[in-house]
Amino acid sequence: MIKIVRILRPAFARAYVRIFGGFREKSWLFWEVILPTIFMSSIIFAYENLNAPKVFIGFVVLGTIMMNFWYNVLWGMGSVLYWEKETGNLEVYLLTGSPLPSLLLGMALGGMFNTSVRSIAMILIGVYVFQAEFIPAYLPYAIAIFLLTLFSLYSMGMAFASLHLIYGRKGIRLNEVMGEPISFLSGQYYPINVFPTVIQSIASLMPITIGLDGIRRALILGEGLDTLWIHISILSIMALILFPLGIYIMNRIVEKGRRDGRLILRWI
Amino acid sequence: MDYAIETLHLTREFHTDEGVFKALEDINLKVREGIIFGLLGPNGAGKTTLIRILSTLLLPTSGEAYVDGFDVVKEANKVRKIINLVSGGERPGYGILTTEENLMYYAQIYGLSRREAKERIEEVNRLIGLDEFLHKRLNTLSTGMIQKYALARGLLNKPKILFLDEPTLGLDVENARIIRRLVRRLVDEGLIKTILLTSHYMAEVEELCDYIAIINKGRIIAEGTVEELKNMVSREVIYNIDVKAIETPKLEFLKSIDSVVGYTVRMSNISGEARIRIVMSYEDISRILDTLERNRIKILRIHQDRISLEDVFLKLVGRGLADD
Ligand SMILES: Nc1ncnc2c1ncn2[C@@H]1O[C@H](COP(=O)(O)OP(=O)(O)OP(=O)(O)O)[C@@H](O)[C@H]1O
Ligand SMILES: [Mg+2]
Numbered sequence: 001m002i003k004i005v006r007i008l009r010p011a012f013a014r015a016y017v018r019i020f021g022g023f024r025e026k027s028w029l030f031w032e033v034i035l036p037t038i039f040m041s042s043i044i045f046a047y048e049n050l051n052a053p054k055v056f057i058g059f060v061v062l063g064t065i066m067m068n069f070w071y072n073v074l075w076g077m078g079s080v081l082y083w084e085k086e087t088g089n090l091e092v093y094l095l096t097g098s099p100l101p102s103l104l105l106g107m108a109l110g111g112m113f114n115t116s117v118r119s120i121a122m123i124l125i126g127v128y129v130f131q132a133e134f135i136p137a138y139l140p141y142a143i144a145i146f147l148l149t150l151f152s153l154y155s156m157g158m159a160f161a162s163l164h165l166i167y168g169r170k171g172i173r174l175n176e177v178m179g180e181p182i183s184f185l186s187g188q189y190y191p192i193n194v195f196p197t198v199i200q201s202i203a204s205l206m207p208i209t210i211g212l213d214g215i216r217r218a219l220i221l222g223e224g225l226d227t228l229w230i231h232i233s234i235l236s237i238m239a240l241i242l243f244p245l246g247i248y249i250m251n252r253i254v255e256k257g258r259r260d261g262r263l264i265l266r267w268i
Numbered sequence: 269m270d271y272a273i274e275t276l277h278l279t280r281e282f283h284t285d286e287g288v289f290k291a292l293e294d295i296n297l298k299v300r301e302g303i304i305f306g307l308l309g310p311n312g313a314g315k316t317t318l319i320r321i322l323s324t325l326l327l328p329t330s331g332e333a334y335v336d337g338f339d340v341v342k343e344a345n346k347v348r349k350i351i352n353l354v355s356g357g358e359r360p361g362y363g364i365l366t367t368e369e370n371l372m373y374y375a376q377i378y379g380l381s382r383r384e385a386k387e388r389i390e391e392v393n394r395l396i397g398l399d400e401f402l403h404k405r406l407n408t409l410s411t412g413m414i415q416k417y418a419l420a421r422g423l424l425n426k427p428k429i430l431f432l433d434e435p436t437l438g439l440d441v442e443n444a445r446i447i448r449r450l451v452r453r454l455v456d457e458g459l460i461k462t463i464l465l466t467s468h469y470m471a472e473v474e475e476l477c478d479y480i481a482i483i484n485k486g487r488i489i490a491e492g493t494v495e496e497l498k499n500m501v502s503r504e505v506i507y508n509i510d511v512k513a514i515e516t517p518k519l520e521f522l523k524s525i526d527s528v529v530g531y532t533v534r535m536s537n538i539s540g541e542a543r544i545r546i547v548m549s550y551e552d553i554s555r556i557l558d559t560l561e562r563n564r565i566k567i568l569r570i571h572q573d574r575i576s577l578e579d580v581f582l583k584l585v586g587r588g589l590a591d592d
Contacts, residue, residue, distance in 0.1 A: 006379050013376035021364045088360040095323060096377045096425070097348030258327045261282055264320070 010098045011106040018110020032114045033121050040064045040122055043189060044130050056190075058134055058220045061126035063188035065119040066212045069112070069150060070182065073157035074175040076111030077104055082164040082171055090165075091264045100254060101247060104161055108154050138218040141228050145218065148235035149211025155239065156207075158246035162253035166262055186212055207238050271334070272429055272462035273299035273322060278331035280317055280486075291317045293486045295331070299464060299479070304455050306477030307466040308577070310589050314486040315466035316355075319431045322464070323353045335429060351429045354422035356437030359414050363407030367398060367417050370406055371424065378425045385424075392420045395459070396450060412443035419450060423459070430454070432465035436472060448476055468589055470577045482581060489584050498575045501583050504529060505551050506573045509544045512566040519544065521563060527552035532578070532588030541568060545588075547579050 022028050040060065047056045081104065084090040093103055126132035160178065164171035185192070185203040192203050192213070203209045214231030217223040257263025278295040281288050292314045299305045307315050320326040322335055324344040332339065338346040361370040368389060375385030393402065398420055401413045409417065415435070422430060435451065436444035454460040467473050473480055474494055481491040490497060513535065522528050522544075529547040536542065546556060553570070560567060581589045 009379055009381070010377045013373050017362050017365060017369075017373055021362055024364050088355070088358045089362075091325060091355075092353075092360040092374070092421070093377060094325060095348060095351070095353055096374070097345050098377050098379070258325065261280075261326055264325055 007099060007102050007105075010093075010096075010102040011109060014103055014106025015109035015113070018107060019113050022110075022114065033118050036064075036068065036118055037121050037125055041125065041129070044126075048130075054131075054133065055220055057126060057130050057132040059191070059216060060189050061122055061130075061132050062216055062219065063186075063212060065122055066149070066208060066215070067183050067186070067188045068115050068118060070153055070186075070208055071179060072111040072115045073108070073153050074160065074178055076115075077107050077154070077157040078161045078164040078171060078175060080107050080111075081161040082168065085165060085264065086266055094264075100250060101158060104158055104250075105154075108157065112150075134219045135222040136219075137222060138224055138228070141225065141232075142215045142218040145211055145214040145228065145231055145235060148232065148239055149207050149214075151239045152207035152211075152235065152242045155242035155246035159249040162250040165257055166253060168267075182206060182208060185209065188212075191216070207235060207242070210234055210238075270301070271298050272301045272336060273297065273305070273464060274334045275318075275322075276332040278318075278321065278333050279329050280314075280321060280326070281329045290486050292321075292328075295483075295486075295488055297481060297488065297491075299462060301462050302455070303478035304451065304463045304465060304476055306473040306480040307464065307483055308468065308470070308473045308480055308581070308589070309466070309483035310468055312485075313483045315468075315483060316433055318483070319353065319433050319464070319466060323351055323431055324348055325353075349425075350427055351431065352422040352425055352427040353431040353433065354418045354435060356415065356418075356432075356434035356439075358418065359406070360418070360421070361406050364405060366403050366405055367409065367413075368402045370417070371420060374421050375424045380424075388424055389420075392423050395423070395453075396420050411438055412440070412446075415439055415443065415447055416450075419447065423454075426459075428461045430460045430463045432463060434466055434468070436467070436469065444472070448472060452476060470581070470589060474577050480577070482584065484585050490580065494577065497577060497580045501547065501575050501579050503549070504575070504579065504583065505548045505553075506575060506579055507546050507548070507553055507556070508569075508571055508573050509546065509556075509560070509567060510541050510569040511544060511560070512568065513540045513542050514565055518563070518565075521559060522546070522556070525552070525555060525559060527555065530582035530586050530588075532582060545573070545578070545582075547582050 043060050043064070044057055047060065081090070084093070094100070127134070160174065163174060167174065185199070186206060186209040187203070192200050192209060195203065210231055214228055217227060254263060275295050275297045278292060279290065280292040281290050295318065307318065309315050317326065321328050321333055322340060324340050324347050327341060334340065335347045336350055340347050362373070365373070371389045371392070372382070372385050375388055376382070380388060393399065396416050396419060398416060401409055406417070419435070432451065436447050439447065451463060451465070455463055465477070477494070479491070479493055480497060481488050482497070483489070490500065519531065519533060522531055527548040527550055529549050531544055531546040534543045534545070548556070557567060557570070578589055
């Protein structure tokens with residue numbers, strides 16, 4: 001009980017900073033919501049001009065939303081942790097003895113709030129402006145798959161964030177490496193069966209690919225548990241592996257940082 | 269263990285492009301409970317490195333260190349519970365939040381609930397005096413305010429042992445005095461058991477610290493109370509000689525005089541004068557003045573001075589603490 005409080009309090013405190021600090025920047029709505037929504041709309045316009053089948057609109061909306069969550073892991077967790085180090089906040093945080101995963105969870109929750117607001121805007125635009133069609137019958141499965149996927153993504157985020165501590169500014173390259181190719185492979189704007197089987201199987205190793213496929217099947221194709229159980233099982237196994245792995249990698253890197261003296265070394 | 273802080277053969281190396289660099293070498297310190305312990309040394313001496321090891325942010329390469337009896341390597345989490353660290357010139361926190369919100373944030377990181385945090389912030393406020401800027405955003409505070417805020421942050425978890433790394437760095441005389449007075453009060457009133465502070469200001473350490481260790485190039489070269497340290501130069505004779513502006517290198521010739529232990533030069537840009545502070549192993553001022561005159565240095569004033577900590581440093585290291 002006490003332990004949970006020690007984990008959650010710092011996380012909520014950090015999320016509060018992210019969310020309410022964010023509101024104080026008046027441009028928040030523009031950067032966080034309007035701009036990404038315009039970008040998504042431009043993709044949909046392109047599809048419409050090519051007379052793509054209507055299901056593609058829903059594909060694009062869900063794909064964009066999922067990728068947003070992934071980018072939130074990369075930039076909102078990894079790069080933010082780097083800045084926490086540069087400003088000396090990390091040093092002070094580590095002094096408190098609070099677990100580092102709490103800080104990362106706080107950043108993630110804070111970022112997730114923004115991303116959720118953006119996602120809702122995208123769904124509304126998708127449905128009311130572009131007439132995207134979703135089948136709400138299997139929404140609970142979609143939500144379950146979504147949460148499992150998020151859990152895996154944020155577990156991976158812990159490992160990436162700690163790499164940012166060691167590689168400093170070079171970590172931004174890491175984000176690019178982990179961003180574009182994954183967006184490509186996960187089928188952000190198209191179903192991945194456009195790829196040859198080999199690439200499809202590589203792509204399926206990523207939780208985001210499986211999560212996205214599952215959510216699309218539930219909400220667009222109206223498939224139920226008879227196909228989605230595969231997604232749910234694989235994602236559960238991934239979560240069980242990735243979470244401890246993320247914590248392990250992070251602890252190892254922090255330990256290594258304390259040994260090498262790079263943990264709080266600035267300007268790297 | 270009876271010491272607040274104890275180190276045994278503590279060594280820290282860094283691997284740099286030029287090879288292995290020893291930032292700390294065989295440090296053996298014993299810090300009694302209930303005092304302000306000063307670590308005095310020039311830039312790059314290893315002060316921050318030592319504080320980082322003691323505050324568990326950095327691991328030693330070899331040797332041991334104990335804080336309140338806890339091993340900083342094996343019992344890091346126990347150490348973290350009873351310490352805090354405030355670094356001068358740093359401004360951790362979030363610029364977009366107010367002082368109060370930032371303190372609230374850090375209190376919650378320590379696991380306090382919002383209500384507990386509020387009470388704690390009030391206590392700290394009464395002690396330090398934050399009213400003037402409690403509701404101002406952090407990014408609008410002056411350096412003096414930031415330093416008070418940083419000190420307030422350092423007290424949130426009621427640490428038993430507080431590390432202060434150059435707590436008055438960059439502050440003007442008035443603000444530095446305020447901070448020093450606060451630091452003294454913390455220990456006098458028993459709010460903090462033991463403080464270890466680093467500084468490269470002689471006067472600060474002399475005024476504030478009950479016990480001092482002088483560190484240079486990663487090694488402790490002397491330690492003791494102010495009196496004990498000053499006794500190390502009790503037989504020496506010290507003069508301040510004010511001269512018309514000169515360039516420091518031109519004074520090299522002073523070194524060849526037998527009686528000269530060391531000297532420092534301080535320029536005054538405003539008056540165009542320079543003050544040579546010279547430590548001699550015996551009274552030999554006439555010889556010095558002769559030599560200065562022979563080298564066409566115009567002497568304005570001479571007076572004998574009492575020993576300061578700086579002279580101890582000068583004697584031990586052969587150069588002034590403030591010299592490059
Ligand atoms: N992470 C690191 N990697 C490599 N060298 C380091 C690292 N940290 C410190 N050093 C080196 O160790 C030496 C001691 O540094 P330290 O910061 O402890 O000195 P200091 O006494 O605090 O100096 P200052 O008064 O300038 O703050 C310096 O030469 C510094 O360059
Ligand atoms: Mg330092």
